[in-house]
Amino acid sequence: MAPPPLPNESKRENGGSSGPNTVHPTAAAAQAAAGAASSAAMAGVMLALKALKTTAESNGGVEQRPRRRQGELQNRGKNAVGEPEGGPAAGVKRHRKKRNGAGQGVRLDVPMGGLEGPMVSLQGGPPGRFQSSSKALAGLPKGGSLEKPKRGGGAQGSDSGASRREGLGLGSIDRGEGGAQRFDTQRPERTDEESGQAGSPAERAAAPSSAILQAPPVAAKASSPEIHKELGDANVQSQRGGQDADGVQIEDPPGVGEGYLGSSGSAVEGLSERSTSDSSLAEARGGCWTPGKKHTDEDDSSESWRKRKRHFFILSNAGKPIYSRYGDEHKLAGFSATLQAIMSYVENSKDTIHSIRAGAHKIVFMARGPIYLVAISATGEPESSLLRKLDLLYGQLISILTDSIERTFRRNQKFDVHSLLGGTEPVFASLMHVFSWDYAVLLRAFTCLPLPYAARQAAGVALQEIASPGLVFGLLLAPAGKIISLVAPRRTPPHPDDVLLLCNFVGASESFRTSESFVPLCLYRYNPSAFLYAYVGYLEPEVCLVLLTSQQDGFFHLKECRAHIEQSLRITGVFREVAAAVTRGGLRVEEVPSASAAAQRRLAAGTETGEGIGSLPSSRSSITASNHTLRQKQTASGDASTSGRWGPGRSRDEGLSAGLGGPAGIWHFLYRHTAVDQYLASEYSPPLETRAAQKRVFQTYQRLLASMQGDGAKSGPHRMQYRRDSEFVMLAWSTSDFDFYAVFDPLADKDAAIAVCNRVCTSIRQIEGDLFQTGPVPLAW
């Protein structure tokens, strides 16, 4: 039950750090052991497949379902931020496999008791209703007319077709001729949104905003030393509202929480926060998140289990449980069997089940060979994002086992994978955390620790200097999965998902912190069939080195490389820079330059030179000094002077004064650099200092991104969206160079908001050398 096979030299040495140390996740395995053996975990889960079957067979025509007319849709309420409409309705959506021709999709709307009771039945109940989750963020063009679905036919469960309703208490069946796409027609809230498929932003936007929406000018990097300095200063000055509330647990309000203990602090709790032993560090970061699986005593008969907002399951296609986010896998064997039965039943008719809606719950299925993955969510998140998470979950499983697990299943269908995963609970638990907090999941990109350009270059050089045959990637990691430097052969750039899963694996495993390790690990985007070997060692408490090699016996060589890298980093002062950068944190919305500041900055450019290696401030002393002045400034006046300087406060010309946050009411932003597959997220700051608020922001982005990509296949990708609900104003902007997403105060003024976005994008470009790993990463290995 040793999870992945381990190379020879990987005997654990407790003595010191000299010997290779292999992480053996088995250590924690016992933890999951069941409570009393006698307590028969039991849940009668009845499956009325007959109902499903009969209906499917007799389903001939196109179902007409009750649905709202467009006029109504346009006038819908303002505050539905994509919360799906609940009710007793349930929909089972089935997609014909494409190769089966016909291209017809079947959707069964089956009423269902939901997950509220111990009995999940696909039978009985009131008639189903059209799946009308109000995708508030769905990008509908201005004027509210629904875009035609791209595929032909286009009946889409609308008014064209005869109605047929089955007996058996079943709901209705919808067979859209154009395929099984769902078509949400709810008109989102306000009409002041813009979206378009193509064309320049200027063409689409209304007069006042059109000019602003042009791509930001790319300013010369050297032109704004002052900004850099100021930016860094202010970073330190405001040291994160979240951290001010250290140790405070914030309960998630109903409807938001997923059962986490609240913890303020940075969005992604990474390396340093996963330490329970290293409590000082954990406290310093304000993390209350503890590693390991939670609620293992639950099963599907527990009230608490059924109330969890988002479940993830992995099972074999024989119905044997492999993983469950909550509860004990063995006790959930009955539930797992039910899931398998549902999937296999549809599979039997050469079909694939994609999703079921049951009241507020959405159940999403994914089959990867003999592995079935299921997500059950009541968080209202889009199906596409659940699928994305299932894919990553599968990737994590493969990273531990490789896809040769499929061969094992071909030989032995009874195979019990669960037993192989002993000790990996923290990895999956951490992944679940990542799912709720890490923007890498949404953006398919990784993020770098903001670091002076020269420091990052120096780190890259240190990694490149080592020569080792078979070396595949070299990675220097800062806490929270932020990358200091990543080098790889040009021919095989690392996939962001691999980076995400690797960071998660490394960060979740406590044993890496204490000693050097050499573990087999598979990168599923790189090569799902083979193990690579990861050398993992912490050079500093906040700097983790990961070297991936294809050579099973590479440990001792990589150990030498480590020494070399460590020395090189120390000489070039990279550790110091990293420590400063970690303290400093990322960009903050309060520091977005105001319009006047931006103008003055341009004037000031060239009169001041950057300190340290790069343009971000690089020494603590200078930071502290200006920190002081900034604090003074802040206390002096609520409407702090913004004359020519970055910093807190909002100039009067921004037009909005309510609430906190940055100019024009900007609360948070994400910037994705397309060319390098990297993103940048601003730090959370008031009013987003609570865990609950941060989670709402995450979920808002999640829906925003899904709608930009045309969730539900209702329309293609969009270039720009501006929308407003009761909580936020959201702005999304996609160009060929970058994607930008921001949330604002709900009362933000549109023109001001767009102007601020432009400024943010411009200023990010000016210091992108510090924020991203942009330089070439040649690897001479």
Next chain:
Amino acid sequence: MSGRKRTLLKVIILGDSGVGKTSLMNQYVNKKFSNQYKATIGADFLTKEVQVDDRLVTMQLWDTAGQERFQSLGVAFYRGADCCVLVYDVNVNKTFDNLDNWREEFLIQASPSDPENFPFVVLGNKVDVDGGNSRVVSEKKAKAWSASKGNIPYFETSAKEDYNVDAAFQIIAKNALKNETEEEIYLPDTIDVNAQRPQKSSGCEC
């Protein structure tokens, strides 16, 4: 190697409708019995944890519907089963005669790697009815059939009286486990040392 290894066993229960499959399960798992007959629709799933020797075993019980119209469940249901329990009613000849069909159907659908040695257990249920006076299938006959099919263990049970139910399921677990330990060897033949430069350098990067 943590303290105790937990094993999961998938157990399929087959037999004609009305022979008492669900009642047996209910008696075994919940210690409950109801005289009322309610046809199983599709399948029911129950789990029960038992101790077999020194091992903790979770039995995942698949109670299938006996009616023919549900038989289309087929492969999906039988896939990866560790043990198959065949149930008949000692008071109804037909249910015994059908055991052959059930067994064959299972072997075809599940296609276990070693059909000869796949663990079956036969249960003759409802021995309590009329004090045994309405019985039509003799124990001898049933035992002979079981023996002829590769020495399948045979039990006479009564779900109503809770007679022999635990004992039968204990054997079910034990036999399934025996079979499992022989087969379950994880093959760590996954180490591809030639991972030098795997397939893709361009192409499906996303």
